[in-house]
Amino acid sequence: MVLLPILHVTRKYISQEYFYKKIKMEKFLIQNFKEVVASILIIIGVLALLIMDDKISTSLRQYLYGFIGICIGYLFK
Structure with missing residues (x-):
């Protein structure tokens, strides 16, 4: 008790x-909403590149690289 x-x-x-x-x-x-969203988008882009690397076209791969680069650039502005 x-x-x-x-x-x-x-x-x-x-x-x-x-x-x-x-x-x-x-x-x-x-x-830090924008930074959190940028970080999540980087993770999604990297996972898409890792999982679908042999199945996506070169132009889509370049687009994903550019997209990840833009997100990283936003984080370190």
């Missing part, structure tokens, strides 16, 4: 800590 209040306090502390981390992540995503 003594452990019940301790567990309640611990659970409350953990939920508050999770809530604060969630708010920090949301603020980070809102402030």
Whole structure:
């Protein structure tokens, strides 16, 4: 019976800590939305090149290289 209040306090502390981390992540995503989108597009482009390398045409491959380059350039502007 003594452990019940301790567990309640611990659970409350953990939920508050999770809530604060969630708010920090949301603020980070809102402030750096364009950079996050550019990073996701880079990952998608690289995965497309790795997975479909032998199946895509040369022009599409060059387009993907250019697209990845533009996204990287945006990140390091």
